[in-house]
Amino acid sequence: ALPQYLVRWVPIAGIAGILAGAASALLIWSLNQATRIRESHLWLIALLPLAGLVEGLLYLYIGRDVSGGNNLIFEQIQQPTRRLQFRMTPLILLTTFMTHLFGGSAGREGTALQTGASLADQLTRPFRLDERGRRILLMAGLSAGFGSVFGAPLAGAVFGMEVLAIGSVSYDAILPCFVASLIGNITTSALTEHEAAFRVGYVPYLNVRTLVLAAIAGAIFGAVGLAFSWIAHQIELFFKNHVRYVPMRPFFGGVLVALAAAAIHSTRYLGLGARPIVEAFALRVSPWDWLGKLLFTALTLGAGFKGGEVTPLFFVGATLGNALSRFIALPMPLLAAMGFVGVFAGAANTPIASTLLAMELFGAEAGSFAAIACIFSYLFSGHSGIYRTQRVQVNKY
Amino acid sequence: ALPQYLVRWVPIAGIAGILAGAASALLIWSLNQATRIRESHLWLIALLPLAGLVEGLLYLYIGRDVSGGNNLIFEQIQQPTRRLQFRMTPLILLTTFMTHLFGGSAGREGTALQTGASLADQLTRPFRLDERGRRILLMAGLSAGFGSVFGAPLAGAVFGMEVLAIGSVSYDAILPCFVASLIGNITTSALTEHEAAFRVGYVPYLNVRTLVLAAIAGAIFGAVGLAFSWIAHQIELFFKNHVRYVPMRPFFGGVLVALAAAAIHSTRYLGLGARPIVEAFALRVSPWDWLGKLLFTALTLGAGFKGGEVTPLFFVGATLGNALSRFIALPMPLLAAMGFVGVFAGAANTPIASTLLAMELFGAEAGSFAAIACIFSYLFSGHSGIYRTQRVQVNKY
Numbered sequence: 001a002l003p004q005y006l007v008r009w010v011p012i013a014g015i016a017g018i019l020a021g022a023a024s025a026l027l028i029w030s031l032n033q034a035t036r037i038r039e040s041h042l043w044l045i046a047l048l049p050l051a052g053l054v055e056g057l058l059y060l061y062i063g064r065d066v067s068g069g070n071n072l073i074f075e076q077i078q079q080p081t082r083r084l085q086f087r088m089t090p091l092i093l094l095t096t097f098m099t100h101l102f103g104g105s106a107g108r109e110g111t112a113l114q115t116g117a118s119l120a121d122q123l124t125r126p127f128r129l130d131e132r133g134r135r136i137l138l139m140a141g142l143s144a145g146f147g148s149v150f151g152a153p154l155a156g157a158v159f160g161m162e163v164l165a166i167g168s169v170s171y172d173a174i175l176p177c178f179v180a181s182l183i184g185n186i187t188t189s190a191l192t193e194h195e196a197a198f199r200v201g202y203v204p205y206l207n208v209r210t211l212v213l214a215a216i217a218g219a220i221f222g223a224v225g226l227a228f229s230w231i232a233h234q235i236e237l238f239f240k241n242h243v244r245y246v247p248m249r250p251f252f253g254g255v256l257v258a259l260a261a262a263a264i265h266s267t268r269y270l271g272l273g274a275r276p277i278v279e280a281f282a283l284r285v286s287p288w289d290w291l292g293k294l295l296f297t298a299l300t301l302g303a304g305f306k307g308g309e310v311t312p313l314f315f316v317g318a319t320l321g322n323a324l325s326r327f328i329a330l331p332m333p334l335l336a337a338m339g340f341v342g343v344f345a346g347a348a349n350t351p352i353a354s355t356l357l358a359m360e361l362f363g364a365e366a367g368s369f370a371a372i373a374c375i376f377s378y379l380f381s382g383h384s385g386i387y388r389t390q391r392v393q394v395n396k397y
Numbered sequence: 398a399l400p401q402y403l404v405r406w407v408p409i410a411g412i413a414g415i416l417a418g419a420a421s422a423l424l425i426w427s428l429n430q431a432t433r434i435r436e437s438h439l440w441l442i443a444l445l446p447l448a449g450l451v452e453g454l455l456y457l458y459i460g461r462d463v464s465g466g467n468n469l470i471f472e473q474i475q476q477p478t479r480r481l482q483f484r485m486t487p488l489i490l491l492t493t494f495m496t497h498l499f500g501g502s503a504g505r506e507g508t509a510l511q512t513g514a515s516l517a518d519q520l521t522r523p524f525r526l527d528e529r530g531r532r533i534l535l536m537a538g539l540s541a542g543f544g545s546v547f548g549a550p551l552a553g554a555v556f557g558m559e560v561l562a563i564g565s566v567s568y569d570a571i572l573p574c575f576v577a578s579l580i581g582n583i584t585t586s587a588l589t590e591h592e593a594a595f596r597v598g599y600v601p602y603l604n605v606r607t608l609v610l611a612a613i614a615g616a617i618f619g620a621v622g623l624a625f626s627w628i629a630h631q632i633e634l635f636f637k638n639h640v641r642y643v644p645m646r647p648f649f650g651g652v653l654v655a656l657a658a659a660a661i662h663s664t665r666y667l668g669l670g671a672r673p674i675v676e677a678f679a680l681r682v683s684p685w686d687w688l689g690k691l692l693f694t695a696l697t698l699g700a701g702f703k704g705g706e707v708t709p710l711f712f713v714g715a716t717l718g719n720a721l722s723r724f725i726a727l728p729m730p731l732l733a734a735m736g737f738v739g740v741f742a743g744a745a746n747t748p749i750a751s752t753l754l755a756m757e758l759f760g761a762e763a764g765s766f767a768a769i770a771c772i773f774s775y776l777f778s779g780h781s782g783i784y785r786t787q788r789v790q791v792n793k794y
Contacts, residue, residue, distance in 0.1 A: 002776060005794035153603075154752065154768050171564045172791050174748065178772050182765060186604055206550075207583055351571065352749065355551065356764075364761040367753075368579060371551050375575050379399060394569050397402035 006175075012127055013140045013179035020116035020144035020180065021187025027093060027111055027149060028192050034100035035271050045103035045261060045270065049254035052104075055095040055306055056247025063091045066118070069306075070110055073117045074389040077138045077164055080131045084138075088118035095306035103270040104257060105296035106307025108149055113308075116145025116184070132172075139164070140176035146353075147181030148188040150310075151195060155357035156181035162350045163387060167394025169352075198281050200337045203365045204330065213328050214369050217335060218342055218376025220324065221317055225346030226381045228294050228316065232309075233388075235302025246304070253303020257296060269296035273315040280318035280336040287326065289319035290339075309386045310344055317343030334369055337362045342373035346381030349390060403572075409524055410537045410576035417513035417541035417577065418584025424490060424508055424546060425589050431497035432668050442500035442658060442667065446651035449501075452492040452703055453644025460488045463515070466703075467507055470514045471786040474535045474561055477528050481535075485515035492703035500667040501654060502693035503704025505546055510705075513542025513581070533570040536561070537577035543750075544578030545585040547707075548592060552754035553578035559747045563780060564791025566749075595678050595737075597730045600762045610725050611766050614732060615739055615773025617721065618714055622743030623778045625691050625706075625713065630785075632699025643701070650700020654693060666693035670712040677715035677733040684723065686716035687736075706783045707741055714740030731766055734759045739770035743778030746787060 038044050059067040066072065066088040076084060096111040120141030124134045139160045147156020157178040161169050204210055239249040261270055268276060269292045276293075279285055286292075297312035321339025325332035337358060345354035351374040358370030383392050435441050456464040463469065463485035473481060493508040517538030521531045536557045544553020554575040558566050601607055636646040658664055665673060666689045673690075676682055683689075694709035718736025722729035734755060742751035748771040755767030780789050 154764055167568045169566045170791050359756050359761045364756045367551055394567050
């Protein structure tokens with residue numbers, strides 16, 4: 001009944017939110033430190049191969065059971081077998097810090113999802129949750145991780161509900177997902193400095209012409225999201241086939257990433273890439289920025305470095321939108337915003353969460369354009385994506 | 398495949414959007430006329446019983462097959478049997494106009510859903526849609542009707558996907574729903590004057606205290622949404638049991654509504670109630686306004702008058718939120734906004750569409766508070782609502 005349901009789930013989701021939010025705050029703080037240190041000590045990038053080796057060794061000797069990462073979490077939600085170990089949290093925080101300190105190109109959402117879900121799962125036993133309860137708890141952990149690390153609680157809540165399966169959403173976790181994501185966001189906000197907001201500025205009237213333009217942009221975002229998933233997967237298969245000893249894969253990947261950065265004389269595509277994302281809303285960036293970030297990230301993550309995909313996808317999308325403003329007659333900042341959420345929507349197959357993300361980050365005015373970009377990207381990105389254990393529940397077309 | 402899918406569905410959804418949007422524009426215009434005429438000729442209210450009789454006779458003799466209204470549409474989506482007749486559109490437009498001209502308390506979304514869906518269904522034969530295609534088309538028609546009449550295309554799109562079943566959403570109609578709703582909104586915007594925006598003003602920080610306050614408000618909104626559905630249903634049963642001849646039910650209902658308005662010496666609870674809704678965001682309204690509107694609307698619709706439930710629910714929610722600001726330490730305009738979407742979210746069982754509605758009408762800043770109100774209202778409103786053929790797909794708790 002409802003009273004028991006609330007007495008049970010509001011505290012559990014609240015605690016899961018606090019845990020996830022605190023972990024996200026630690027993650028944000030540590031990545032800020034990593035970025036600051038790396039940018040003033042560029043020789044650290046030469047050590048990226050060693051960092052990759054250490055990450056590989058850590059997961060081989062201490063973290064074998066949690067090396068599945070997000071895909072492991074999705075599997076546990078779809079078919080629960082055993083609890084996510086607590087060590088998932090310190091391991092992913094430490095290795096993500098290393099990836100960023102030494103210049104790998106990666107994000108932070110994968111990390112936030114893993115800390116959110118593995119910390120949440122520690123509540124399964126004390127609260128004596130059954131299989132269905134545990135499933136709901138893990139979804140709430142995903143919501144809280146996503147919502148807190150990006151400062152977008154509504155997008156986070158819907159993300160946790162939307163990401164598990166392509167084409168359908170069930171509301172049985174709606175309360176825990178929203179409570180955990182909102183509490184997670186409150187926690188992270190209290191512990192970190194406010195991040196800079198993005199400005200989209202002028203949003204034109206939606207009419208048939210601008211709608212068609214937005215749909216074309218969305219289709220391109222979806223194709224690029226698909227390309228990212230595919231290339232990262234091919235790189236992963238290449239390393240699997242050619243490097244037998246698992247920890248050597250990120251070692252060689254690190255060699256390639258460091259050499260590539262040296263070859264282009266630029267650190268622009270290393271790390272999170274927060275600054276180029278902000279630039280994409282304000283100035284004309286290189287028309288190939290999106291491709292550079294896509295390849296650096298696919299190489300970093302495909303080789304086995306730890307970290308997330310989503311902030312790089314924001315980078316790819318925002319700079320791609322920026323570049324498309326040369327051909328598509330929509331304002332550049334609006335196209336950057338549409339790309340920011342659009343490429344992600346296609347690669348993660350989460351169109352509604354991505355639309356909410358746009359409204360929370362860029363304001364409700366951008367909502368209709370963002371929604372078109374996200375829906376068309378979702379359609380054009382195929383039936384798989386960055387989360388390989390995501391199920392296809394309902395075909396897209 | 399995707400190209401065929403797009404070539405098929407973008408035009409169909411676009412045409413459905415244009416048809417629904419044009420009908421919504423006609424509806425908005427006609428209700429503005431009805432309201433203006435009634436307010437300067439209050440004696441028209443004395444004719445409300447006759448108007449009810451005429452509406453009843455119209456549906457008995459011409460509209461028997463379409464008298465199911467929204468519930469008939471939902472049934473046709475869940476289990477298609479035969480096409481919605483075109484006559485649903487002129488009949489519901491005419492009878493809704495009559496309800497408003499003579500002072501019944503009703504809304505317009507029920508009308509917009511019926512025109513959107515019945516006009517869309519006229520495309521089933523020319524485009525040779527199969528059962529599944531027709532289902533998608535009708536959902537797009539609902540989306541376009543809702544999105545266009547309320548000027549909230551994203552809420553409309555998600556409403557069409559969310560309203561059919563409680564507890565789950567399938568994305569198989571996501572493209573047609575968004576395209577139809579956006580095109581519907583463009584069409585209505587082009588044909589009508591811009592309606593006044595609501596101002597929520599200051600939104601406090603979300604913290605644990607304000608979150609709990611918002612949740613309490615949401616629970617109250619849900620209980621009131623439930624009460625509305627229940628009372629309207631009881632009134633309907635009462636008339637069914639005591640008045641055998643169907644057209645006499647709205648006649649007697651009209652007598653009661655007109656007498657009640659005379660008894661309280663006020664026309665405040667008649668018609669759409671657009672002005673009191675705006676007042677609820679700006680000044681202290683009577684703490685019983687919400688109950689007055691609830692009872693007038695339940696009586697009007699329960700007796701069989703035609704029109705929608707949603708604008709009255711916005712009225713009930715906004716004035717209830719306004720009243721709650723005496724006890725709940727949140728800003729009055731924010732509580733009015735939360736109630737506006739919250740009572741509706743519970744009564745229609747559409748929490749995500751309602752959250753998007755809040756963001757589109759009140760701005761993204763109000764989003765988190767609106768979401769909490771909508772989720773808690775959804776939980777507290779029970780497993781039925783204003784749409785009686787809505788299915789329970791996943792239990793709420």
